[in-house]
Amino acid sequence: MSEIKKQTGTQNVKRGLAEMLKGGVIMDVINAEQAKIAEEAGAVAVMALERVPSDIRAQGGVARMSDPEMIIGIQQAVSIPVMAKARIGHIVEARVLEALEIDFIDESEVLTPADDVYHIMKDDFKAPFVCGARNLGEALRRIGEGAAMIRTKGEAGTGDVVEAVRHIRQVTEDIRRVVTATDMELMTIAKEMGAPYELVVEVKKTGKLPVVNFAAGGIATPADAALMMELGCDGVFVGSGIFKSDNPAKRAKAIVEAVAHYKDAKLIAEVSKGLGDAMRGESVAQMEDRNKIAGRGW
Amino acid sequence: MKIGVLALQGAVREHRNMLQKLGAETVDVLTPKDLEGIDGLVLPGGESTTVGKLLLRYNLLEPIIQLGRKGLPVFGTCTGLILLAKHINGSDQLRLGLMDMHVERNAFGRQLASFEADMQIPVLGTEPFHTVFIRAPYIEKVGETVTVLLEHEGKILMAEQANFLVAAFHPELTDDTRLHGYFMKKCKK
Numbered sequence: 001m002s003e004i005k006k007q008t009g010t011q012n013v014k015r016g017l018a019e020m021l022k023g024g025v026i027m028d029v030i031n032a033e034q035a036k037i038a039e040e041a042g043a044v045a046v047m048a049l050e051r052v053p054s055d056i057r058a059q060g061g062v063a064r065m066s067d068p069e070m071i072i073g074i075q076q077a078v079s080i081p082v083m084a085k086a087r088i089g090h091i092v093e094a095r096v097l098e099a100l101e102i103d104f105i106d107e108s109e110v111l112t113p114a115d116d117v118y119h120i121m122k123d124d125f126k127a128p129f130v131c132g133a134r135n136l137g138e139a140l141r142r143i144g145e146g147a148a149m150i151r152t153k154g155e156a157g158t159g160d161v162v163e164a165v166r167h168i169r170q171v172t173e174d175i176r177r178v179v180t181a182t183d184m185e186l187m188t189i190a191k192e193m194g195a196p197y198e199l200v201v202e203v204k205k206t207g208k209l210p211v212v213n214f215a216a217g218g219i220a221t222p223a224d225a226a227l228m229m230e231l232g233c234d235g236v237f238v239g240s241g242i243f244k245s246d247n248p249a250k251r252a253k254a255i256v257e258a259v260a261h262y263k264d265a266k267l268i269a270e271v272s273k274g275l276g277d278a279m280r281g282e283s284v285a286q287m288e289d290r291n292k293i294a295g296r297g298w
Numbered sequence: 299m300k301i302g303v304l305a306l307q308g309a310v311r312e313h314r315n316m317l318q319k320l321g322a323e324t325v326d327v328l329t330p331k332d333l334e335g336i337d338g339l340v341l342p343g344g345e346s347t348t349v350g351k352l353l354l355r356y357n358l359l360e361p362i363i364q365l366g367r368k369g370l371p372v373f374g375t376c377t378g379l380i381l382l383a384k385h386i387n388g389s390d391q392l393r394l395g396l397m398d399m400h401v402e403r404n405a406f407g408r409q410l411a412s413f414e415a416d417m418q419i420p421v422l423g424t425e426p427f428h429t430v431f432i433r434a435p436y437i438e439k440v441g442e443t444v445t446v447l448l449e450h451e452g453k454i455l456m457a458e459q460a461n462f463l464v465a466a467f468h469p470e471l472t473d474d475t476r477l478h479g480y481f482m483k484k485c486k487k
Binding site: 004005006007008009010012013016017019020021022023024039042043044045075079080081098101102103104126127128256257260261264 | 305306307308309310311312328343344345347348351352355356376377389403404407408409410411412413414415416417430431432433450468471
C-alpha cells in the first residue's frame with residue numbers, strides 16, 4: 001500500500017473540519033486557564049486572542065494578531081482545535097498562524113483591518129479559514145477566496161444579538177431567492193449580490209451554503225445561542241459573553257447544552273437558572289455607526 | 299430498518315443522508331428514549347471530549363453501553379471510534395469502552411496534517427475507497443477478538459468486533475455509500 005497518495009490542505013479536508021464542529025460552541029479565551037475551563041465545559045474549539053471583543057471596544061487602539069507565545073500556551077493546554085484571528089487582508093499574520101499550526105484562522109473584522117480593499121486569498125493556505133458575512137453575496141465572496149467556514153458578523157463585544165440575527169435572516173432570505181429564481185435570473189442575481197456566478201449556481205442546486213455557517217457576535221445567554229440554532233446556524237461562537245459574565249464555567253456549560261438541545265425549551269430553562277449576571281453589554285441601536293465593526297471588510 | 303444517529307454534536311446530517319439514501323429510516327438520538335426500537339446506532343464524527351460529556355450529562359452513556367453489550371450494532375467514525383475504545387492513550391475522558399482496542403487521539407497531528415487518500419478496503423470490494431481523515435485518531439493495537447479491516451503504515455484505521463464497526467476516517471463526507479451499506483448488513487436481524 002506504499003503507493004497511496006495523501007493530500008493535505010484540500011478543500012475537502014478544510015471544510016471537513018468545519019463539518020465536525022457543527023452543533024458545537026467555540027469560545028474566545030485569552031489564556032491557557034480559560035481554555036481549560038472552555039474545554040471542560042464542552043467547547044468544540046477555542047479562539048485564542050489577546051483581548052476579548054468587549055475589551056477591544058472599551059480600550060480602543062489597534063487590535064492585532066495575538067502573541068504566538070500565548071497561542072502556543074493554549075495549544076499545549078487543550079486537545080480540542082485552537083483557532084486564532086488574523087487582521088483582514090494581513091497575509092503575513094495568517095502565515096504566522098499557519099506556521100504555528102493553528103487549526104483554523106479567523107480573518108476577522110474584530111481586529112483592525114490591515115487592508116481596506118482586499119481580503120486574504122485563502123486558497124493559498126493549507127490551514128482552513130473562517131470569515132464573517134452579513135449576507136449571501138459576502139459569504140460567497142469569502143468562499144470564492146477559499147473560506148471553509150462562514151459566520152455571522154454580529155456586533156462583537158456588545159452582548160446584543162440583534163445584528164447576528166439580522167445576518168442569518170438575510171443569508172436565509174438570499175438563499176431562498178436564489179433557489180426560487182429561474183436559471184435565466186441567476187447572472188443578474190450574482191451581479192446584484194456581488195457573488196461569484198458559479199457559487200450562485202451551486203447554491204441554487206443544493207439549496208444551501210457550500211460551507212458550514214456559524215453564529216457570531218453578541219451572543220450572551222443560552223437562549224441567545226439556541227435562538228441562533230433555531231434560525232438555521234450550524235453552531236455558535238461566543239466571545240465576551242462567557243468570560244465577561246459572573247460565572248464563566250457555569251455559563252459556558254449552559255450554552256453548550258442549550259446548543260445541543262436547542263429545541264428543548266424546558267432544558268434551556270433548567271440550564272439558564274442561577275447563572276448570575278450576563279455581560280452588561282451595549283445596545284447596538286444606541287451605537288454610533290463609526291463604533292460598529294461589522295462594516296469592516298466588504 | 300430504523301437507525302439512530304447520535305445527534306449531540308458533529309457531522310450528524312451527513313450520516314443521516316447516507317443512511318436514508320440506502321433506504322433506512324433514521325432517528326436523531328438526543329435522549330435515552332430516542333434509543334427505543336432502533337436496529338443500529340451511528341456515532342458520528344465531532345469533538346470527542348464534547349460528545350463524551352454530553353453523553354454523560356443526558357444519561358445516554360449507560361443505556362448505549364447496555365444496548366451495545368446486548369448486541370445492538372454500533373458504527374463509530376472518528377470521534378465515534380474514540381468513544382467505543384476501551385483504552386484512550388493518555389486520556390481519562392468519558393467513553394463507552396465497548397471495543398477492545400487502544401486508540402491514539404489526534405494521532406496524525408493538528409489540522410494541517412489532515413488528509414484524504416484512496417485506499418483499498420478488501421471487505422468493500424476492489425474499487426478503492428476515498429478516505430477523509432480530519433484530526434483523526436488511529437488504533438494502535440487491538441485485542442484478539444477484533445478484526446482489522448484497514449491498516450496503513452502500521453496504523454489500524456478500520457476494525458470490527460462482533461456488533462461493533464469503527465473507522466478513523468469520514469465515509470459520510472464522500473458520496474460512497476459502501477461502508478454504510480456494510481454496516482446496515484450488520485443491522486439486519
